[in-house]
Amino acid sequence: MEERITASVITLSTRASRNEREDKSGPALCALLREEGWDVVSYAVLPDDEDRLKEELVKICDGLSPHLIFTLGGTGLSPTDVTPEATMRVIEREVPGIAETVRAKSLEKTDRSMLSRAKSGVRGKTLIVNFPGSERAVRESYEVVRRVLPHAVETILGKVKDCGRE
Numbered sequence: 001m002e003e004r005i006t007a008s009v010i011t012l013s014t015r016a017s018r019n020e021r022e023d024k025s026g027p028a029l030c031a032l033l034r035e036e037g038w039d040v041v042s043y044a045v046l047p048d049d050e051d052r053l054k055e056e057l058v059k060i061c062d063g064l065s066p067h068l069i070f071t072l073g074g075t076g077l078s079p080t081d082v083t084p085e086a087t088m089r090v091i092e093r094e095v096p097g098i099a100e101t102v103r104a105k106s107l108e109k110t111d112r113s114m115l116s117r118a119k120s121g122v123r124g125k126t127l128i129v130n131f132p133g134s135e136r137a138v139r140e141s142y143e144v145v146r147r148v149l150p151h152a153v154e155t156i157l158g159k160v161k162d163c164g165r166e
Contacts, residue, residue, distance in 0.1 A: 005038040005153055006066040010056060011132065012074035012083055014047040025072045048074050048130075050082035050089075050131050057090045061123045067153040069126055073133025075118040083130050084117045091121030091128060095152075098129055098145055105144045106137070125151055135165055138155045 013024040023045050030040045046052055053071070060069055074083030088094075098120035106113030118130035123153050127149075131141045154160045 005036070005068065005150065006041045006064075006114060007033050007038055007068040007070065008042040008060050008064065008066045009033070009040060009044075009070050009072065010053070010060075010071045011043075011045045011133070012048050012053060014049075014080065016045045017047040021069055025131075025133055025138045026080075028135045029070055029131075029138050029142060032139070036146070046083060048080040048082060050086045053083060053086035054089050057086065057123070057128065061090070061126045061128075065124065066126055067156075069128045071128065072138055073131075075116050075130050075132055076162065077115055077117070078157055079103045081117070084092060084119045087119045087121065091119075091123050094119065094121040095127065096120070098148075100129070102141045102144050106132075106140065109140065112150075122156055125156055 009026050009029050011023045015021045016023040020121060026043055028043060030043055041098045042060060044056065046056060055073050057069065060066065071083050071087065074081045099118040102114050102118065103116050115134060131138050137161065151160065
């Protein structure tokens with residue numbers, strides 16, 4: 001890709017948003033993205049609040065327009081896990097293969113991955129990807145999707161006409 005890929009990272013954790021615990025997942029993912037040579041244009045820690053996350057996703061997509069937004073956490077079965085709901089309220093087109101593949105690969109490590117409700121999709125020119133919240137799971141999930149992300153970005157931007165094999 002000719003231009004540098006830009007990304008935003010949002011960690012969902014009420015405790016981390018109150019400084020009651022350190023967010024290790026967000027900084028870890030930011031470091032991985034920078035290692036790719038990509039620009040991290042924003043990073044935030046938000047409480048587990050569906051409306052607040054929806055507003056932040058819209059603000060970032062429509063304002064900063066990064067190529068990618070990663071949300072970390074809030075994808076499980078807890079009553080406070082609302083990331084998939086907020087994501088579905090924001091995206092225009094779902095990209096189910098990303099979340100499905102992360103879940104499938106994660107199943108090789110833990111059977112709890114089948115409880116993930118993560119989603120992925122596109123709003124405008126931005127791909128939004130939900131990851132689990134733990135640092136280890138974020139690193140593993142990123143490794144699963146890392147290689148396909150530049151192609152996804154180019155396709156969303158209209159620089160690739162076909163998603164098939166070359």
